[in-house]
Amino acid sequence: MIYMDYAATTPMSKEALETYTKAAERYFGNEQSLHDIGGTASSLLQSCRQTFAAMIGGKEQGVFFTSGGSESNYLAIQSLLNTRNGTHIITTPIEHASIRNYFRLLQKQGYEITEIPVDRFGMIQLEILERSITKQTVLASIQHGNSEIGTLQPIAEIGAILQKYNVLFHTDCVQSFGKMPIDVEKMNIDSLSVSAHKIYGPKGVGACYINPQVRWGEVFPGTSHERGFRPGTVNVPGVASFITAAQHILQNRQEEMGRLQELRTYFIKQLQALSPEIQIEGHSISCLPHIIGVTIKGIEGQYTMLECNRRGIAISTGSACQIGKQEPSKTMLAIGKEHDEAKQYVRFSLGQQTTTEHIDAAIHAIATVRNQFNRGVNRT
Template sequence: MIYLDYAATTPMSEKALQTYVEAASAYFGNASSLHDIGSAAERLLTLCRRELAYIINGEERGVYFTSGGTEANILAVRSLVNAHRHRGNHLITTEIEHASLYHLFKQLEMEGFSITYLPVDRFGQIRLHDLQRAITPKTILASIQHANSEIGTIQPIAEIGQLLRRHGVIFHSDCVQTFGKIRIDVKKMCIDSLSISAHKIYGPKGVGAVYIDPRINWQPCFPNATHEYGFRPGTVNVPGIASFITAAQHICENIEAEQTRFEQLRRHFLAMIREKQLPITVEGHPHMRLPHIIGLSVHGIEGQYVMLECNRDNIAISTGSACQIGKQAPSRTMLAAGKSAEEAKQFIRVSFGKWTTEKDIDQLVSSLERISQQRKEFE
């Protein structure tokens, strides 16, 4: 089967798998145990923490490993909000955040917080003047994603970070889709807190991380937790973390080369769509976007039907974020970008990965051409 849903998840790389097996065999101890086997696991965990901090130009003491991106988002925001609630009750986010954050902010609203959901333009970007206007003396935190998982639009993170820092607002960014695809420098980007996940970069599922600048106070969500400096409870998954860091090292060594290759694949795909004159519109920002994620609207056909028809042709694509699959509601991202509910339901997402070839794309275009032709025949 042709896999074109890398934004949802990736297969583990051979190097990540090898590291997991070796670490699970040689470093199986509980990193909190005081005997030599536990101490060996703790030393490996420390090396992993140091390496991840190096990759994002952060501080080792600010790295906390989690069970994935969703937990990373929730624990980061809640831990920071808990510690700074005395300063105010106003929070800022966007209408197109990942479900883990969008629903968290809805829950925080029910708990008495005032939330501003920033609108986006038709390309899925926020406007800095909207952010500026949203800040009040009671604003304590803003959570704005680095890039959208459905259309790939990248937010101007450095400018956002600088603006928020001038106003003393803590800045959290969901970097799950961008880590390993864009160079992340928490100091240059003025990011106070970020979340990342292993399974988006050919690492294992069930592993992620939070970075919080050590200068910023946080309060644990789980009182008396002893693992990860009290950030979360539960025995630390040392083999999974070692595998995660191996995957991170490998993907970050090749960011520029992969970006170039993805751009070539993207140009080929869009050229084929134009050549075949398919009734498809490309969504997202024309320049500020991840090259490997392409959001598409297939005119007059529901995205779910297109996805199922592609599946019949042994091609795996998606209708948006995998966290929303099974829900019939149209894409929040498309609605926020100004689409009607009917138009938003025509959305599909194609995302490339390390094994994607031009031949795969040619077969996808042939499948889309067949689906479009079928629609014409029924009209």
Template sequence: MIYFDYAATTPMSKEALHAYTEAATSYFGNSSSLHDIGSAANRLLDICRKELAALIHGDERGIYFTSGGTESNILAVHSIIQAHRHKGNHLITTATEHASLYHLFQQLETEGYDVTYLPVDRFGLIDIEELEHAITPRTIFASIHHANPEIGTVQPIQEIGKRLRQHGVIFHSDCVQTFGKIHVDVQAMCIDSLSISAHKIYGPKGVGAVYIDPRIKWNACFPNATHEYGFRPGTVNVPGIASFVTAAQHICADLINEQTRLEQLRQYFISLIHEKRLPITIEGHPEAHLPNIIGLSVQGIEGQYTMLECNRHGIAISTGSACQIGKQAPSRTMLAIGKEKEEAKQFVRISFGRFTTVAEIDRLVAVLEEICQHRKG
């Protein structure tokens, strides 16, 4: 089967699999145990923390390993806002955040927090001036994703971070889709906290990380937790973390070359769509976008039908973010960029990865052409 759903998850790389096997065999001890086997696992954990921090230009003291992107988002937000609640109760986010954050902020509204959901334009970008206008003396925290997981639009994170820092607002960014795909630098981007996940970068599922600048105060969500400096409970998955960091090192080492290759594939796909004059609209920003994610609106055809027809032809695509699959409601991102409900239901997402080829793209476009012609007839 041809795979075009790398934004949902990636296969583990050979390097990541090898690292997991080696760590699970030689460093199987509980990193909190005081005997030599536990100490060896803890030393490996410390190395992993240092290596991951270097990849984002952060401080190793700010790395906390988790079970993935969703937990990273939830723990980062909760632990930080709890520590700063005495300063205010106003939070800022966007209308197009990943489901884990969007639903969290909805829950926080029921707990007494005042949340501003910034709108986006037709390309999925927020307005920096609207962000500035939303800040009040009660604003303590903002969470704005680095890139949208459905249409791939990349926010001007560096400018966002600078504006928020000028006002003393703590800035969290969901970087699950961007880490390893484009450059992430917490210092240059003025990011106080971020979340990343292993399975988006050819690492194992069930592993992720939070970065919180050591200068930022946080309160533990789970009182008396002893793992990850009290950030979360549960025995630390040292083999999974070693595999995660190995995958991160490999993808970041080849970031520029792969970014260029994926952008070329993207432009090739778009040129074929235009050349064949297919009734397909490319969603997202024409310039500020991830190279690997392309959102499509297939005119007059529901996304679920397009996805199922592609699957019948041996091609895997998606109808949006994997965390939203199965829900009847149209894409929240599509509605946010101005689509009507029926238009929003026409959305599908394709995403490229390490093994995507020109021949596979040719096949995808041929199938999309057949789907469009069949529905037209």
């Protein structure tokens, strides 16, 4: 089967698997234990912390390892809110479900949530962001790269505006880490979240960064792990595997992103030649090279996905965290699609194993699905 759903998850790399096995054998101790076995695990964890901090231009004191991107989002936002008195939060309607759902909970607790709109390409307008800031604004959470259409927000400019008004800035970098350059200081980021399984690392491992100069408060009082940031014994082998995967992807980032951009360009040209009823969604320039969001006029995305699956092509109808809810994509609705149009969306996401031959096979599958669908419509 041809896998074209890398934005949902990636297979673990050989290097990450080898590191996990070795670390699980040699560094199995609880890093909080005071004996030598615990000490060796603690040393490895500290080395991973330093390495990750360097990857994002941050400081090791600000690195906290978690179970993944969603937990990093929850803990970052709540721990920052615990230190501030403001009750107004700014976000967008195209954030990951973990953030949208958490903000709904905060709204019930008395916070005012402002979703600044995005244009038809999924971009926010900086002037609208600035106008939305009030004296009560405490935090803004705006993703770096969208998981459904790939649009990249101007994070450095956003951070500069928020810093001017002393508003804390959290950004979800789960899709962009390892693909785009990230420097927390240059981009004026107070906190960010990443996940290992998006970059050929293990599932159940992620990281949160909070600028050490920014105060945060414990979400779970009395917690001893990760300096009180989260409960639970740290998955040291998983963290080591994550860092190995990150090192490997960053070493080859420029070359691999160039290759994926070429594949993306080729894929889009083939799709556009196939039919004018196929619409490429998202920003054409400020975008992640591995994500191609598509709407096919008249055909529900779930039908396209299932038919492609029958033909050996694994694609998606959006964020895996929302699949199965039978609802149109929130991102599609936010960029101006009607309800029925939004349900016509499918996502192709490329990765290390993707080839031109895979894209040709996907194009052939889509053409077959369209022809089959149209014949069925004409018969009725």
